[in-house]
Amino acid sequence: MSTHTGLSPQVRLVNEIAVQFHHQAPEQAAAAIAEHIRAFWDPRMRAELLRRAEAEPDALDPLALAAARLL
């Protein structure tokens, strides 16, 4: 499923999170994003995010992609 933005909900949401952490150093930001996702996302959403990160990495903000790889 995709929204009007053409992105899956998981990709859209993780990118929205990632942009809030752009002020932090990349490693620190990726860890914080990953922690946030672990704390608040249902496992099926995390699984779908990992699938999307694998299939279409360019759709993810670089920090979001780095965070996905920490999950």
Next chain:
Amino acid sequence: MSLLKEPDLGTPAKPGPATVTVEVDGHPVAVPEGTSVMRAAALSGIDIPKLCATDSLEAFGSCRLCLVEIDGRRGTPASCTTPVAEGMKVTTQSPKLEKLRQGVMELYISDHPLDCLTCSANGDCELQDMSGVVGLRQVRYGYDGANHLDEKTDSSNPYFDFEASKCIACSRCVRACGEVQGTFALTIEGRGFGSKVSAGGTDFMSSECVSCGACVQACPTATLQEKSVVQLGMPTRSVVTTCAYCGVGCSFKAELRGAELVRMVPYKDGGANEGHSCVKGRFAFGYATHPDRVLTPMVRESITDEWRPVDWETAISHTASRLKDIQARHGVGAIGGITSSRTTNEEVYVVQKMIRAAFGNNNVDTCARVCHSPTGYGLKQTFGTSAGTQDFRSVAQSDVIMVIGANPTDGHPVFASRMKRRLREGAKLIVVDPRRIDLVRSPHIEAEHHLQLAPGTNVAVVNAMAHVVLTEGLVDRSFVNERCEDFDGWAEFIARPENSPEAVEELTGVPAEELRAAARLFATGGNGAIYYGLGVTEHSQGSTMVMGMANLAMATGNIGREGVGVNPLRGQNNVQGSCDMGSFPHELPGYRHVSDDVVRGVFENMWGSTLLPEPGLRIPNMFDAAIEGTFRAIFVQGEDIAQSDPNTKHVHAALAAMELVVVQDLFLNETAKFAHVFLPGTSFLEKDGTFTNAERRINRVRPVMAPKTGKHEWEIVAEIAQAMGYPMRYDHPSQIMDEIAALTPTFAGVSFDKLDKLGSVQWPCNDNAPEGTPIMHMDGFVRGKGRFVQTPFVPTRERSTRKFPLILTTGRILSQYNVGAQTRRTGNVAWHPEDVLEIHPHDAEVRGINDGDEVTLASRVGATSLRAVFSDRMPVGVVYTTFHHPVTGANVVTTENSDWATNCPEYKVTAVQVGLKNPPAPADVASSENRLPAMAD
């Protein structure tokens, strides 16, 4: 309980210790300095006759009935306006006083209808009572002189009459409107014998009156009387309970005659409202007995089928078997539910327990998702707990009040009256809002600063205020050093030039100098308090903004004492409670994460069930998963998600995609159109439990009548859980609260017995605070140190474009409540029969729109139509509407954008275009070159 009448001590209490001792008719009594003789007498057990005095209003001294004699003083002073003095000896009864009082009463009665036996206030009339008290036996003047007996009755208000012929011109109504409510709609018109109460020269309905009922409450006669009392008669018994509208959580006496509810009267001992009310709580309770209510369970196979009424047993077993069947076919995580902030703590608790223990997953969320979820996130990150810091009473000690993204006079009117009282006393006001709300300029109140920011720029503004505080040396260093952490990193961030008022001026639309002045005022003006609403939370950076406000409060030392704090004004009556009760998919009751093995173990032991350590789906995630096909059934307790949630088209698609939608509600609402099972719910008048208001105050909700459906909602939920194979049984809601207390440290000291004894308590309530905690973070933050969090401004993705050049923001009005399911079924529709679009005259003119025209409102996700009303409350480029009527469908145009941390929808910023619904013919358009096409593409 018989009819409860609180004692009226005549004049308000004065603060301080009882240091002044006086003698009243030989009885010594000690009272605080400044106390009136009348009140001192009442405290010693002696009631002095009175008419113009009542203890909710300052003394007025007009009726001359409360005269007393004081040793050593000449004359017979009015006891209401005479303060006590040490050693004073007061005589309240003497032949001289008796004669004087009888003379006063004679004059009153000579100009008053003598219809006591048929009067609606018979038995509840102070004039009648005082006639007896003073021993009036004759009226020497007769009744044929000039009088007011032919004055017309004003019946324009839907809820009360103004029978002017019975008015004694005591001014209690006028003073209540000013002192208690702060509206100043009433006045005494004319002079001398011609003096009369006037609603500003017009009738009540056409006046500035907000129908709060304070005047009716204050009236000592039948002059201002509820129509329900006129029609049904004087009530004979009372049940003290809690209002089910906004998060103020006012206490009321539900007054009945037999089994029939006659009126709701605000309860003086209510901690939240202290005897005041608004039009919704006071009068708009008729929905509870409205014929639209469904009282029988219903089922259907398909949403295109007719509903089939069934008995409870069938409805419950059908629901349980369908849920189990779906789980068997699609997995444990394929079902979930939503709790309601309109239900009691006990009802919410059992729903989340059913989902976690009987469904076996954490797919539980609550309607707070779409309002104050960022409050929970932001305040937990910074202060350590998900709640406001103060009690409502605290505002009386504030020196600078900053209202951000809230409209208290409409959304939280009873608290607004407290706030306005403090503002009239001299506290300064800063309003941060794109819209010029009433508070900006109203009788005797004018904001020092109205920072009329562009929608979506909250974080830029709060950062700029903090920038001023930091760079101008206004930080409370001792507070920060002692109480907070992570300050240095935050200070480096906030001091950056991009956070200066000048740097963000063009973006926010707030003049830099004005912002600087506001920041200086907040930092240096004494006790600074922040009150905020959905204009803060319902943004893509809602959580960031909450943290930004917390940073500002900590930097200025405005946390941990009376008069300060960061205070969410919660939208619904039990938003705080529904969050406290573990309604979020990642948290168990008491805001403890599901991944915490120790906490989970405590619940597993008590519940006898294994709980999942992973968070479940949030509401918007449920919708997405439904469309993806992994989420197949939902239990919706008292929330109309089809109307209240954003991007209606998406929500409808999600609901339509599910195999089973179970709705538990009073009415067949918009969501019920997609439902397969309808479980009729109970109104607040039938509920037995507790609500927790925005100040963390746990109030009892007592049943005024038996459930019209035959079952309490918690019983139904427990029976569904049992039918699914999970044992859940309670005999009384107090047992549910006992279980909550046993599992939740902040509720450990709460019980129905304690609430009945104390009236209410504010959590945390436990061994450390047996009678509750009015103000939090007094000696330290809940998390230990208050944490500064860096809050970079990230603009929303929602931008005005050539196609959608205006920004829509939404709000609510006084007379209506949320999606209007309740208030639309009351007399309140007289004030708001439809939602309208407020549009600036300039924006209207360039579109060829006239005031009152039907217009189309379109965004990139949908379009709706409504009537345009010119308003300069919004700046050019911003339009505004409410969402109280389903026919308007304001959420048809709101988008999927949401707060990054919590997915709270961004209701407050939607790029839209507005055009005439029925544009003129092309020839007419061509004649006006400057006008945009009706619905520009």
